[in-house]
Amino acid sequence: MADQGEVKLLKTWSSxxxxxxxxxxxxxxxxxxxxxxxxxxxxxxxxQYNPVHTKVPVLIHNxxxxxxxxxxxxYIDETWSQNPxxxxxxxxxxxxxxxxxAKFMDGREQEEGVASIAENLKLLEAELEGKKFLGGxxxxxxxxxxxxxxxxxxxxxxxxxxxIVDEERHPSLSEWSRRISDIPVIEESWPPRDKxxxxxxxxxxxxxxxxxxSSG
Amino acid sequence: MADQGEVKLLKTWSSxxxxxxxxxxxxxxxxxxxxxxxxxxxxxxxxQYNPVHTKVPVLIHNxxxxxxxxxxxxYIDETWSQNPxxxxxxxxxxxxxxxxxAKFMDGREQEEGVASIAENLKLLEAELEGKKFLGGxxxxxxxxxxxxxxxxxxxxxxxxxxxIVDEERHPSLSEWSRRISDIPVIEESWPPRDKxxxxxxxxxxxxxxxxxxSSG
Numbered sequence: 001m002a003d004q005g006e007v008k009l010l011k012t013w014s015s016x017x018x019x020x021x022x023x024x025x026x027x028x029x030x031x032x033x034x035x036x037x038x039x040x041x042x043x044x045x046x047x048q049y050n051p052v053h054t055k056v057p058v059l060i061h062n063x064x065x066x067x068x069x070x071x072x073x074x075y076i077d078e079t080w081s082q083n084p085x086x087x088x089x090x091x092x093x094x095x096x097x098x099x100x101x102a103k104f105m106d107g108r109e110q111e112e113g114v115a116s117i118a119e120n121l122k123l124l125e126a127e128l129e130g131k132k133f134l135g136g137x138x139x140x141x142x143x144x145x146x147x148x149x150x151x152x153x154x155x156x157x158x159x160x161x162x163x164i165v166d167e168e169r170h171p172s173l174s175e176w177s178r179r180i181s182d183i184p185v186i187e188e189s190w191p192p193r194d195k196x197x198x199x200x201x202x203x204x205x206x207x208x209x210x211x212x213x214s215s216g
Numbered sequence: 217m218a219d220q221g222e223v224k225l226l227k228t229w230s231s232x233x234x235x236x237x238x239x240x241x242x243x244x245x246x247x248x249x250x251x252x253x254x255x256x257x258x259x260x261x262x263x264q265y266n267p268v269h270t271k272v273p274v275l276i277h278n279x280x281x282x283x284x285x286x287x288x289x290x291y292i293d294e295t296w297s298q299n300p301x302x303x304x305x306x307x308x309x310x311x312x313x314x315x316x317x318a319k320f321m322d323g324r325e326q327e328e329g330v331a332s333i334a335e336n337l338k339l340l341e342a343e344l345e346g347k348k349f350l351g352g353x354x355x356x357x358x359x360x361x362x363x364x365x366x367x368x369x370x371x372x373x374x375x376x377x378x379x380i381v382d383e384e385r386h387p388s389l390s391e392w393s394r395r396i397s398d399i400p401v402i403e404e405s406w407p408p409r410d411k412x413x414x415x416x417x418x419x420x421x422x423x424x425x426x427x428x429x430s431s432g
Contacts, residue, residue, distance in 0.1 A: 052320070052339055066312040068319055075312040096282040096291040103284055104268070123268055 004080075007032035008060040010046050012039060014191045014199060016148040017069035018057040023144050024076045026185040028083040070102055073141045087140045098135045101127065101142035121170060128172035132179065143180065150177045151190045152200075159200050220296075223248035224276040226262050228255060230407045230415060232364040233285035234273040239360050240292045242401040244299040286318055289357045303356045314351045317343065317358035337386060344388035348395065359396065366393045367406045368416075375416050 009025065009032050011018025025032050037046050037056050049065035050058045059066045059075065066075045077087035088095050104120075124146070128134065134142035153164050167174045181187055225241065225248050227234025241248050253262050253272050265281035266274045275282045275291065282291050293303035304311050320336075340362070344350065350358035369380050383390045397403055 052316075061309075064309050066309070066316070068316055071312050071315045071319065074315060075308055078311065079308050092291055092295050093277075093280050093282070095294065096287050099287040099290060100268075100282070100284055103287065 004030050005062040006060075008035060009033070010035050010037050010043075010049065010058040010060070011056045012037050014196060015056055016152070019148060019189060019191075020069045020144040021057045021059060021072050021076070022189050023147065023186055024073050024087060026189065027085060027139070027183075028076065028080050030076070030080055030083065070141065070145065073102075073144060077141070085138050085140070087135075087144070089136050089138075089140065094136060098140055098142045101134050102145040104142075104146075117164065121165060121173065125170045125173045128176050131172070131176075133176070139180075139183070143176075147180050147186065150180045150186075152196070153177075155193065155196050155200055158197060159204050220246050221278040222276075224251060225249070226251050226253050226259075226265065226274040226276070227272045228253050230412060231272055232368070235364060235405060235407075236285045236360040237273050237275060237288050237292070238405050239363065239402055240289050240303060242405065243301060243355070243399075244292065244296050246292070246296055246299065286357065286361065289318075289360060293357070301354050301356070303351075303360070305352050305354075305356065310352060314356055314358045317350050318361040320358075320362075333380065337381060337389065341386045341389045344392050347388070347392075349392070355396075355399070359392075363396050363402065366396045366402075368412070369393075371409065371412050371416055374413060375420050 007025070007030060009018070009021055011021070011034065013036055022034070035043070035045065037043055039056070042054055045060075046056065046058065047054055049060055050056075050067045053067060055067070057067075057069055057072060059072045061075075061079070066072050073087055088098050133139045134146065149165075157164050165173055165177070223241070223246060225234070225237055227237070227250065229252055238250070251259070251261065253259055255272070258270055261276075262272065262274065263270055265276055266272075266283045269283060271283070273283075273285055273288060275288045277291075277295070282288050289303055304314050320339075349355045350362065365381075373380050381389055381393070
Protein backbone atom coordinates (compact mmCIF):
# COMPACT_ATOMS: atom_id res chain seq x y z
CA MET A 1 0.00 0.00 0.00
CA ALA A 2 1.27 3.49 -0.84
CA ASP A 3 2.33 5.81 1.95
CA GLN A 4 -0.78 7.47 3.37
CA GLY A 5 1.02 10.46 4.77
CA GLU A 6 0.12 11.73 8.23
CA VAL A 7 -3.62 11.67 8.84
CA LYS A 8 -5.18 13.23 11.92
CA LEU A 9 -8.89 13.59 12.71
CA LEU A 10 -10.27 16.19 15.14
CA LYS A 11 -13.75 15.26 16.37
CA THR A 12 -15.83 14.89 19.54
CA TRP A 13 -16.86 11.65 21.18
CA SER A 14 -20.49 11.97 20.04
CA SER A 15 -20.29 13.96 16.81
CA UNK A 16 -22.46 12.51 14.04
CA UNK A 17 -20.41 14.41 11.53
CA UNK A 18 -17.17 13.02 12.94
CA UNK A 19 -18.49 9.47 12.66
CA UNK A 20 -19.03 9.87 8.95
CA UNK A 21 -15.33 10.46 8.55
CA UNK A 22 -14.31 7.68 10.94
CA UNK A 23 -16.28 5.18 8.84
CA UNK A 24 -14.75 6.33 5.57
CA UNK A 25 -11.20 6.15 6.93
CA UNK A 26 -11.72 2.76 8.54
CA UNK A 27 -13.51 1.17 5.57
CA UNK A 28 -10.77 2.35 3.24
CA UNK A 29 -8.18 1.05 5.70
CA UNK A 30 -6.40 4.38 6.22
CA UNK A 31 -4.46 4.56 9.50
CA UNK A 32 -5.09 7.83 11.34
CA UNK A 33 -4.69 9.49 14.70
CA UNK A 34 -7.95 10.48 16.38
CA UNK A 35 -8.03 13.61 18.57
CA UNK A 36 -11.18 14.07 20.64
CA UNK A 37 -11.95 17.76 21.14
CA UNK A 38 -13.78 19.34 24.06
CA UNK A 39 -15.88 22.03 22.35
CA UNK A 40 -16.22 24.03 25.58
CA UNK A 41 -12.45 24.33 25.59
CA UNK A 42 -11.24 24.20 21.99
CA UNK A 43 -7.66 23.10 21.39
CA UNK A 44 -5.08 25.27 19.66
CA UNK A 45 -5.01 22.61 16.96
CA UNK A 46 -8.71 23.13 16.19
CA UNK A 47 -8.45 26.94 16.23
CA GLN A 48 -5.45 26.74 13.93
CA TYR A 49 -6.89 24.27 11.43
CA ASN A 50 -10.52 25.43 11.25
CA PRO A 51 -10.29 29.18 11.88
CA VAL A 52 -13.50 29.86 9.93
CA HIS A 53 -15.99 27.72 11.82
CA THR A 54 -13.82 26.30 14.66
CA LYS A 55 -16.02 23.23 14.32
CA VAL A 56 -15.30 19.52 14.15
CA PRO A 57 -14.67 17.33 12.29
CA VAL A 58 -11.41 18.52 10.77
CA LEU A 59 -9.17 16.17 8.79
CA ILE A 60 -5.50 17.10 8.76
CA HIS A 61 -3.52 15.42 5.99
CA ASN A 62 0.20 16.13 5.85
CA UNK A 63 -0.36 19.36 7.76
CA UNK A 64 -3.18 20.62 5.52
CA UNK A 65 -6.71 20.81 6.87
CA UNK A 66 -10.05 19.95 5.32
CA UNK A 67 -13.30 21.01 7.03
CA UNK A 68 -16.99 20.01 6.71
CA UNK A 69 -17.77 16.32 6.89
CA UNK A 70 -19.20 15.93 3.38
CA UNK A 71 -16.24 17.82 1.89
CA UNK A 72 -13.89 15.55 3.85
CA UNK A 73 -15.65 12.43 2.52
CA UNK A 74 -15.19 13.58 -1.08
CA TYR A 75 -11.53 14.36 -0.34
CA ILE A 76 -10.97 10.90 1.13
CA ASP A 77 -12.64 9.26 -1.85
CA GLU A 78 -10.53 11.22 -4.33
CA THR A 79 -7.23 10.95 -2.45
CA TRP A 80 -7.47 7.24 -1.72
CA SER A 81 -9.40 6.28 -4.85
CA GLN A 82 -7.42 3.02 -5.08
CA ASN A 83 -8.73 1.82 -1.71
CA PRO A 84 -12.18 0.19 -1.90
CA UNK A 85 -14.99 0.93 -1.35
CA UNK A 86 -15.60 3.78 -3.79
CA UNK A 87 -17.69 6.27 -1.84
CA UNK A 88 -19.49 7.73 -4.86
CA UNK A 89 -20.86 5.81 -7.86
CA UNK A 90 -19.09 6.21 -11.22
CA UNK A 91 -22.20 7.15 -13.20
CA UNK A 92 -22.72 10.96 -13.17
CA UNK A 93 -26.49 10.82 -12.61
CA UNK A 94 -26.02 8.32 -9.77
CA UNK A 95 -23.24 10.48 -8.31
CA UNK A 96 -25.58 13.48 -8.35
CA UNK A 97 -28.29 11.46 -6.67
CA UNK A 98 -25.84 10.26 -3.99
CA UNK A 99 -24.70 13.84 -3.33
CA UNK A 100 -28.32 14.96 -3.15
CA UNK A 101 -29.15 12.39 -0.47
CA ALA A 102 -25.96 13.14 1.44
CA LYS A 103 -27.02 16.79 1.68
CA PHE A 104 -30.61 15.90 2.33
CA MET A 105 -30.58 15.48 6.11
CA ASP A 106 -28.14 18.32 6.77
CA GLY A 107 -30.42 20.78 5.08
CA ARG A 108 -33.74 19.45 6.32
CA GLU A 109 -32.73 19.43 9.96
CA GLN A 110 -31.91 23.13 9.97
CA GLU A 111 -34.81 24.03 7.79
CA GLU A 112 -37.82 22.45 9.31
CA GLY A 113 -36.84 21.02 12.65
CA VAL A 114 -37.71 17.71 14.17
CA ALA A 115 -41.39 18.06 13.23
CA SER A 116 -40.66 16.85 9.74
CA ILE A 117 -38.89 13.65 10.83
CA ALA A 118 -41.87 11.46 9.94
CA GLU A 119 -42.03 13.04 6.49
CA ASN A 120 -38.29 12.56 5.99
CA LEU A 121 -38.48 8.91 6.96
CA LYS A 122 -41.24 8.37 4.39
CA LEU A 123 -39.07 9.89 1.66
CA LEU A 124 -36.10 7.79 2.74
CA GLU A 125 -38.22 4.64 2.80
CA ALA A 126 -39.33 5.33 -0.78
CA GLU A 127 -35.77 6.03 -1.91
CA LEU A 128 -34.41 2.83 -0.33
CA GLU A 129 -37.06 0.54 -1.80
CA GLY A 130 -35.35 -2.21 -3.77
CA LYS A 131 -31.88 -0.80 -3.04
CA LYS A 132 -29.09 -2.17 -0.88
CA PHE A 133 -27.62 1.20 -0.02
CA LEU A 134 -28.53 4.82 -0.71
CA GLY A 135 -25.53 4.96 -3.04
CA GLY A 136 -26.68 1.80 -4.90
CA UNK A 137 -25.02 -1.60 -4.65
CA UNK A 138 -22.18 -0.35 -2.45
CA UNK A 139 -22.08 1.69 0.72
CA UNK A 140 -21.16 5.30 0.01
CA UNK A 141 -21.26 8.93 1.04
CA UNK A 142 -25.06 9.23 1.45
CA UNK A 143 -25.08 6.13 3.66
CA UNK A 144 -22.40 7.70 5.83
CA UNK A 145 -24.31 10.98 5.92
CA UNK A 146 -27.48 9.30 7.18
CA UNK A 147 -25.94 6.40 9.08
CA UNK A 148 -26.30 8.15 12.45
CA UNK A 149 -30.03 7.37 12.22
CA UNK A 150 -29.26 3.72 12.82
CA UNK A 151 -27.73 4.45 16.19
CA UNK A 152 -29.58 7.55 17.35
CA UNK A 153 -33.15 6.63 16.42
CA UNK A 154 -33.27 3.87 19.09
CA UNK A 155 -31.78 6.34 21.61
CA UNK A 156 -34.46 8.92 20.72
CA UNK A 157 -37.13 6.22 20.96
CA UNK A 158 -35.95 5.37 24.46
CA UNK A 159 -35.72 9.01 25.59
CA UNK A 160 -39.07 10.02 24.11
CA UNK A 161 -40.94 6.78 24.82
CA UNK A 162 -42.24 6.35 21.29
CA UNK A 163 -41.61 4.30 18.16
CA ILE A 164 -40.06 6.28 15.31
CA VAL A 165 -39.01 3.60 12.80
CA ASP A 166 -40.95 0.40 12.57
CA GLU A 167 -40.59 -2.70 10.44
CA GLU A 168 -44.11 -2.44 9.08
CA ARG A 169 -44.14 1.16 7.88
CA HIS A 170 -40.42 1.25 7.04
CA PRO A 171 -39.39 -2.21 5.77
CA SER A 172 -36.62 -0.94 3.45
CA LEU A 173 -35.27 1.50 6.02
CA SER A 174 -35.27 -1.24 8.65
CA GLU A 175 -33.38 -3.56 6.33
CA TRP A 176 -30.89 -0.81 5.46
CA SER A 177 -30.36 -0.15 9.18
CA ARG A 178 -29.49 -3.80 9.76
CA ARG A 179 -27.19 -3.80 6.73
CA ILE A 180 -25.37 -0.73 8.11
CA SER A 181 -25.12 -2.18 11.63
CA ASP A 182 -23.70 -5.44 10.33
CA ILE A 183 -20.58 -3.73 9.02
CA PRO A 184 -17.98 -4.37 11.76
CA VAL A 185 -16.16 -1.05 11.29
CA ILE A 186 -19.44 0.80 11.79
CA GLU A 187 -20.65 -1.31 14.68
CA GLU A 188 -17.42 -0.86 16.63
CA SER A 189 -17.34 2.91 16.19
CA TRP A 190 -20.66 3.89 17.72
CA PRO A 191 -20.28 6.14 20.76
CA PRO A 192 -21.18 4.38 24.07
CA ARG A 193 -24.96 4.00 24.22
CA ASP A 194 -25.32 4.87 27.93
CA LYS A 195 -23.41 8.15 27.43
CA UNK A 196 -25.66 8.99 24.48
CA UNK A 197 -28.81 8.27 26.49
CA UNK A 198 -27.52 10.51 29.30
CA UNK A 199 -26.65 13.29 26.87
CA UNK A 200 -29.97 13.27 25.01
CA UNK A 201 -32.01 12.90 28.20
CA UNK A 202 -30.30 16.07 29.47
CA UNK A 203 -31.14 17.85 26.21
CA UNK A 204 -34.77 16.67 26.49
CA UNK A 205 -35.01 17.90 30.11
CA UNK A 206 -33.48 21.23 29.23
CA UNK A 207 -35.91 21.59 26.34
CA UNK A 208 -38.91 20.73 28.51
CA UNK A 209 -37.79 23.13 31.25
CA UNK A 210 -37.40 25.95 28.72
CA UNK A 211 -40.80 25.22 27.18
CA UNK A 212 -42.47 25.23 30.63
CA UNK A 213 -40.75 28.44 31.70
CA SER A 214 -41.86 30.28 28.57
CA SER A 215 -45.48 29.10 28.79
CA GLY A 216 -45.95 29.56 32.56
CA MET B 217 -18.59 19.38 -30.21
CA ALA B 218 -20.24 16.20 -28.97
CA ASP B 219 -24.00 16.00 -28.71
CA GLN B 220 -25.05 17.58 -25.41
CA GLY B 221 -28.32 15.73 -25.17
CA GLU B 222 -31.46 17.60 -24.13
CA VAL B 223 -30.78 20.05 -21.30
CA LYS B 224 -33.59 21.88 -19.51
CA LEU B 225 -33.29 24.17 -16.48
CA LEU B 226 -36.19 24.89 -14.11
CA LYS B 227 -35.61 28.08 -12.10
CA THR B 228 -37.28 31.36 -11.10
CA TRP B 229 -36.50 34.80 -12.47
CA SER B 230 -34.67 35.89 -9.29
CA SER B 231 -33.28 32.64 -7.83
CA UNK B 232 -29.67 33.00 -6.65
CA UNK B 233 -29.35 29.25 -6.82
CA UNK B 234 -30.67 29.14 -10.36
CA UNK B 235 -28.14 31.75 -11.46
CA UNK B 236 -25.27 29.55 -10.34
CA UNK B 237 -26.40 26.95 -12.83
CA UNK B 238 -27.07 29.46 -15.62
CA UNK B 239 -23.47 30.70 -15.33
CA UNK B 240 -21.98 27.22 -15.43
CA UNK B 241 -24.02 26.21 -18.50
CA UNK B 242 -23.28 29.44 -20.34
CA UNK B 243 -19.56 29.52 -19.54
CA UNK B 244 -19.19 25.94 -20.69
CA UNK B 245 -21.21 26.75 -23.79
CA UNK B 246 -23.94 24.19 -23.24
CA UNK B 247 -27.20 25.00 -25.06
CA UNK B 248 -30.23 24.59 -22.81
CA UNK B 249 -33.88 25.46 -22.51
CA UNK B 250 -34.75 27.70 -19.56
CA UNK B 251 -38.15 27.27 -17.87
CA UNK B 252 -39.09 29.98 -15.37
CA UNK B 253 -41.24 28.57 -12.59
CA UNK B 254 -43.84 30.43 -10.54
CA UNK B 255 -43.34 28.97 -7.04
CA UNK B 256 -46.85 29.98 -5.96
CA UNK B 257 -48.15 27.75 -8.75
CA UNK B 258 -45.63 24.98 -9.33
CA UNK B 259 -45.63 23.31 -12.72
CA UNK B 260 -46.22 19.59 -13.21
CA UNK B 261 -42.67 19.44 -14.54
CA UNK B 262 -41.25 20.68 -11.23
CA UNK B 263 -43.42 18.38 -9.12
CA GLN B 264 -42.42 15.45 -11.32
CA TYR B 265 -38.69 16.14 -11.37
CA ASN B 266 -38.09 17.35 -7.80
CA PRO B 267 -40.70 15.44 -5.78
CA VAL B 268 -38.59 15.61 -2.60
CA HIS B 269 -38.14 19.36 -2.19
CA THR B 270 -40.25 20.71 -5.11
CA LYS B 271 -37.67 23.48 -5.22
CA VAL B 272 -35.72 25.12 -8.02
CA PRO B 273 -33.26 24.89 -9.61
CA VAL B 274 -33.69 21.51 -11.25
CA LEU B 275 -31.53 20.45 -14.20
CA ILE B 276 -33.12 17.90 -16.51
CA HIS B 277 -30.63 16.11 -18.74
CA ASN B 278 -32.03 13.59 -21.21
CA UNK B 279 -35.10 13.23 -19.01
CA UNK B 280 -33.18 12.65 -15.78
CA UNK B 281 -33.30 15.26 -13.07
CA UNK B 282 -30.62 16.64 -10.78
CA UNK B 283 -31.55 18.83 -7.79
CA UNK B 284 -29.65 21.23 -5.47
CA UNK B 285 -27.55 23.90 -7.14
CA UNK B 286 -24.16 22.74 -5.82
CA UNK B 287 -24.90 19.14 -6.81
CA UNK B 288 -25.92 20.37 -10.27
CA UNK B 289 -22.64 22.32 -10.63
CA UNK B 290 -20.59 19.21 -9.84
CA TYR B 291 -22.69 17.23 -12.33
CA ILE B 292 -22.13 19.82 -15.05
CA ASP B 293 -18.39 19.85 -14.38
CA GLU B 294 -18.16 16.05 -14.54
CA THR B 295 -20.47 15.56 -17.52
CA TRP B 296 -18.95 18.29 -19.69
CA SER B 297 -15.41 17.99 -18.36
CA GLN B 298 -14.04 18.65 -21.86
CA ASN B 299 -15.62 22.12 -21.98
CA PRO B 300 -13.58 24.81 -20.24
CA UNK B 301 -13.56 26.25 -17.66
CA UNK B 302 -13.02 23.44 -15.15
CA UNK B 303 -15.28 24.32 -12.25
CA UNK B 304 -13.17 22.63 -9.56
CA UNK B 305 -9.36 22.66 -9.28
CA UNK B 306 -7.46 19.42 -10.00
CA UNK B 307 -5.50 19.36 -6.74
CA UNK B 308 -7.46 17.46 -4.03
CA UNK B 309 -6.69 19.95 -1.23
CA UNK B 310 -7.69 22.87 -3.46
CA UNK B 311 -10.83 20.99 -4.52
CA UNK B 312 -11.73 20.50 -0.86
CA UNK B 313 -11.14 24.18 -0.17
CA UNK B 314 -13.30 25.15 -3.16
CA UNK B 315 -16.10 22.88 -1.95
CA UNK B 316 -15.79 24.31 1.56
CA UNK B 317 -16.24 27.87 0.30
CA ALA B 318 -19.08 26.88 -1.98
CA LYS B 319 -20.96 25.50 1.04
CA PHE B 320 -19.90 28.36 3.24
CA MET B 321 -22.64 30.89 2.50
CA ASP B 322 -25.44 28.35 2.21
CA GLY B 323 -24.79 27.12 5.72
CA ARG B 324 -24.02 30.42 7.39
CA GLU B 325 -27.15 32.11 6.15
CA GLN B 326 -29.42 29.57 7.76
CA GLU B 327 -27.32 29.27 10.84
CA GLU B 328 -26.72 32.75 12.05
CA GLY B 329 -28.87 35.10 10.02
CA VAL B 330 -28.01 38.41 8.50
CA ALA B 331 -26.32 39.63 11.68
CA SER B 332 -23.19 37.76 10.76
CA ILE B 333 -22.86 39.31 7.30
CA ALA B 334 -20.08 41.65 8.39
CA GLU B 335 -18.16 38.74 9.92
CA ASN B 336 -18.64 36.67 6.75
CA LEU B 337 -17.37 39.48 4.55
CA LYS B 338 -14.23 39.72 6.70
CA LEU B 339 -13.56 36.02 6.27
CA LEU B 340 -14.16 36.25 2.54
CA GLU B 341 -11.88 39.27 2.26
CA ALA B 342 -9.11 37.31 3.98
CA GLU B 343 -9.65 34.28 1.76
CA LEU B 344 -9.58 36.35 -1.44
CA GLU B 345 -6.40 38.24 -0.58
CA GLY B 346 -3.87 37.69 -3.35
CA LYS B 347 -6.26 35.45 -5.29
CA LYS B 348 -8.04 36.04 -8.58
CA PHE B 349 -10.97 33.79 -7.78
CA LEU B 350 -12.12 31.75 -4.79
CA GLY B 351 -11.24 28.63 -6.76
CA GLY B 352 -7.75 29.99 -7.55
CA UNK B 353 -6.61 31.21 -10.97
CA UNK B 354 -9.85 30.24 -12.68
CA UNK B 355 -13.47 30.94 -11.91
CA UNK B 356 -15.15 27.91 -10.35
CA UNK B 357 -17.91 26.49 -8.20
CA UNK B 358 -17.25 28.64 -5.08
CA UNK B 359 -17.30 31.79 -7.23
CA UNK B 360 -20.65 30.74 -8.64
CA UNK B 361 -21.93 29.93 -5.15
CA UNK B 362 -21.07 33.40 -3.84
CA UNK B 363 -21.42 35.40 -7.04
CA UNK B 364 -24.92 36.61 -6.11
CA UNK B 365 -23.20 38.96 -3.62
CA UNK B 366 -21.91 41.02 -6.53
CA UNK B 367 -25.41 41.81 -7.70
CA UNK B 368 -27.46 41.74 -4.51
CA UNK B 369 -25.16 43.64 -2.15
CA UNK B 370 -25.71 46.93 -4.06
CA UNK B 371 -29.46 46.22 -4.02
CA UNK B 372 -29.37 45.63 -0.24
CA UNK B 373 -27.30 48.79 0.19
CA UNK B 374 -29.93 50.78 -1.68
CA UNK B 375 -32.87 49.24 0.22
CA UNK B 376 -31.24 49.56 3.63
CA UNK B 377 -29.49 52.87 3.04
CA UNK B 378 -26.10 51.68 4.24
CA UNK B 379 -22.72 50.64 2.87
CA ILE B 380 -22.02 46.91 3.21
CA VAL B 381 -18.92 46.36 1.06
CA ASP B 382 -16.43 49.15 0.65
CA GLU B 383 -13.19 49.46 -1.27
CA GLU B 384 -11.20 50.40 1.82
CA ARG B 385 -12.18 47.59 4.17
CA HIS B 386 -12.70 45.01 1.41
CA PRO B 387 -10.16 45.68 -1.35
CA SER B 388 -9.84 42.04 -2.46
CA LEU B 389 -13.59 41.45 -2.34
CA SER B 390 -14.17 44.63 -4.34
CA GLU B 391 -11.67 43.53 -6.96
CA TRP B 392 -13.20 40.06 -7.11
CA SER B 393 -16.65 41.65 -7.57
CA ARG B 394 -15.39 43.65 -10.55
CA ARG B 395 -13.70 40.57 -12.00
CA ILE B 396 -16.99 38.63 -11.72
CA SER B 397 -19.04 41.48 -13.22
CA ASP B 398 -16.67 41.81 -16.16
CA ILE B 399 -17.51 38.32 -17.40
CA PRO B 400 -20.07 38.94 -20.17
CA VAL B 401 -22.03 35.74 -19.52
CA ILE B 402 -22.47 36.74 -15.89
CA GLU B 403 -23.24 40.38 -16.56
CA GLU B 404 -25.95 39.57 -19.08
CA SER B 405 -27.67 37.06 -16.80
CA TRP B 406 -28.43 39.25 -13.77
CA PRO B 407 -32.15 39.58 -13.08
CA PRO B 408 -33.53 43.08 -13.84
CA ARG B 409 -32.31 45.46 -11.12
CA ASP B 410 -35.59 47.39 -10.77
CA LYS B 411 -37.53 44.17 -10.21
CA UNK B 412 -35.00 43.10 -7.56
CA UNK B 413 -35.26 46.44 -5.75
CA UNK B 414 -39.05 46.16 -5.75
CA UNK B 415 -38.90 42.58 -4.46
CA UNK B 416 -36.45 43.29 -1.63
CA UNK B 417 -38.14 46.54 -0.63
CA UNK B 418 -41.37 44.55 -0.21
CA UNK B 419 -39.50 41.99 1.93
CA UNK B 420 -38.03 44.82 4.03
CA UNK B 421 -41.45 46.42 4.53
CA UNK B 422 -43.03 43.11 5.47
CA UNK B 423 -40.22 42.45 7.95
CA UNK B 424 -40.56 45.90 9.53
CA UNK B 425 -44.35 45.58 9.79
CA UNK B 426 -44.01 42.19 11.49
CA UNK B 427 -41.38 43.50 13.89
CA UNK B 428 -43.60 46.50 14.80
CA UNK B 429 -46.70 44.34 15.28
CA SER B 430 -44.92 41.95 17.63
CA SER B 431 -43.37 44.70 19.75
CA GLY B 432 -46.46 46.96 19.93
